[in-house]
Amino acid sequence: MNPETSYANPEAVVSTEWVSQNIHNPNVRIVESNEDVLLYSTGHIENAVHIDWTTDLQDSTIRDYISPEQFAALCSKNGISPDTEVVFYGDKSNWWACYAFWVFRLFGHKKLHVMNGGRDKWIEEGRPLTRALPQFSPTNYPVPRRRRDSEIRAFFEDTLAHSNARLPLVDVRTPGEFRGEITHMPEYPQEGVLRGGHIPGAKNIPWRTAVNPDSTFKSAEELRKIYIEQNGLNPSDDIIAYCRIGERSSHTWFVLTELLGFEKVRNYDGSWTEWGNRVRAPIEKG
Amino acid sequence: MITNNQHQNLSPLPQKLETIIKLFEFLSEEEKRETLIHYADQSSKQAPISGESFDIEDIRKDEECTDTVGIHLRIDPNGQTFWRVSLGPKVQTLTKALTTILCRGLEGVHFQQVLDLPHDFIPRIVGSQLVRARSQSIYYVLTRMKGILRAWLAKKRLEVLTSEKN
Numbered sequence: 001m002n003p004e005t006s007y008a009n010p011e012a013v014v015s016t017e018w019v020s021q022n023i024h025n026p027n028v029r030i031v032e033s034n035e036d037v038l039l040y041s042t043g044h045i046e047n048a049v050h051i052d053w054t055t056d057l058q059d060s061t062i063r064d065y066i067s068p069e070q071f072a073a074l075c076s077k078n079g080i081s082p083d084t085e086v087v088f089y090g091d092k093s094n095w096w097a098c099y100a101f102w103v104f105r106l107f108g109h110k111k112l113h114v115m116n117g118g119r120d121k122w123i124e125e126g127r128p129l130t131r132a133l134p135q136f137s138p139t140n141y142p143v144p145r146r147r148r149d150s151e152i153r154a155f156f157e158d159t160l161a162h163s164n165a166r167l168p169l170v171d172v173r174t175p176g177e178f179r180g181e182i183t184h185m186p187e188y189p190q191e192g193v194l195r196g197g198h199i200p201g202a203k204n205i206p207w208r209t210a211v212n213p214d215s216t217f218k219s220a221e222e223l224r225k226i227y228i229e230q231n232g233l234n235p236s237d238d239i240i241a242y243c244r245i246g247e248r249s250s251h252t253w254f255v256l257t258e259l260l261g262f263e264k265v266r267n268y269d270g271s272w273t274e275w276g277n278r279v280r281a282p283i284e285k286g
Numbered sequence: 287m288i289t290n291n292q293h294q295n296l297s298p299l300p301q302k303l304e305t306i307i308k309l310f311e312f313l314s315e316e317e318k319r320e321t322l323i324h325y326a327d328q329s330s331k332q333a334p335i336s337g338e339s340f341d342i343e344d345i346r347k348d349e350e351c352t353d354t355v356g357i358h359l360r361i362d363p364n365g366q367t368f369w370r371v372s373l374g375p376k377v378q379t380l381t382k383a384l385t386t387i388l389c390r391g392l393e394g395v396h397f398q399q400v401l402d403l404p405h406d407f408i409p410r411i412v413g414s415q416l417v418r419a420r421s422q423s424i425y426y427v428l429t430r431m432k433g434i435l436r437a438w439l440a441k442k443r444l445e446v447l448t449s450e451k452n
């Protein structure tokens with residue numbers, strides 16, 4: 001898979017070149033996941049299907065993810081079987097690709113990959129896009145027995161207990177959001193958060209520190225320096241990562257888990273839009 | 287001298303814009319998406335053409351949008367507005383679509399009518415499925431258009447005050 005072999009899970013990342021050579025591989029399903037809701041329709045990698053973070057991965061009423069039955073239906077519809085190598089890519093340096101990767105992992109799908117550099121790198125390299133929608137025969141994806149929430153997902157109560165116990169919490173937002181100076185992220189409108197600041201005890205390691213200017217992931221050596229040497233995290237630590245709604249922290253979850261081999265990292269997807277609105281939730285500023 | 291009186295008795299939505307909105311209201315969600323993509327594809331045509339001059343321009347990258355957006359405005363002696371908008375490549379597709387729609391829908395519209403426009407017509411165009419978290423930038427271009435009009439009005443008032451003093 002032409003991986004960066006020094007990553008803990010070298011197969012978690014595939015190159016744009018690898019994807020271009022596997023566009024017609026029947027064992028591979030390329031999935032585009034974006035923040036920009038219409039971007040896929042403006043052009044995508046040939047044979048890539050679209051999985052939308054809101055309408056496909058989240059419950060349409062409650063703030064939660066889809067059920068195992070809905071996940072099986074989503075995979076079946078897109079011609080994905082349990083043995084399919086699913087390759088995610090997208091905009092925003094692969095935020096939503098990592099988010100979709102994390103949701104697929106919640107349901108136990110094993111063969112998951114992220115295309116390094118995402119959509120921006122593919123375009124930067126002059127590779128072609130198409131508007132033609134791919135057609136795949138539906139599969140009969142078995143309904144997963146459960147969603148692995150307790151393993152890789154943290155809820156408010158878990159995060160509060162983590163904070164009280166002074167266990168490692170990684171706030172991946174921008175320093176301005178962390179310090180409570182702004183209640184939205186730069187370049188975005190307010191998303192309805194009443195209080196600014198961070199969860200007591202959290203360390204601010206912005207997600208962006210893990211990527212190069214071309215949106216590719218930094219090397220394993222560089223990532224070890226950032227997370228282990230400079231910020232004192234250990235691969236055996238019990239870690240919770242959070243941001244505003246869980247997409248940037250799924251990027252960091254991917255880096256820590258797949259690229260550095262950390263053993264227990266959970267993504268608090270409620271993140272700041274839950275914590276910053278919660279009555280009496282403790283907050284630190286500065 | 288441009289006055290607000292010329293704007294009296296106008297409906298809240300300009301006719302060209304109303305026509306576009308009505309078109310969208312007839313479309314299914316899927317057709318809406320396709321039409322929005324079509325409008326987004328046309329957004330580069332809304333950029334200033336070489337040699338055009340404007341009464342006021344506002345080109346900046348600010349915190350509410352993912353790339354630089356330039357608003358270029360010409361206002362004729364009757365107060366009618368003519369818009370050009372330049373967009374950086376990372377601007378979201380919905381914002382690109384709204385740029386084309388607003389440039390076309392507000393062409394020749396009196397400045398006061400633009401300032402009075404409610405924002406609630408935008409969801410009628412975009413559709414309920416696309417108005418959601420992380421797509422709030424759909425309001426951005428209209429907000430910037432109103433902002434440049436206010437700046438232009440302030441400039442005009444200052445010019446009047448200065449000439450009266452002299």
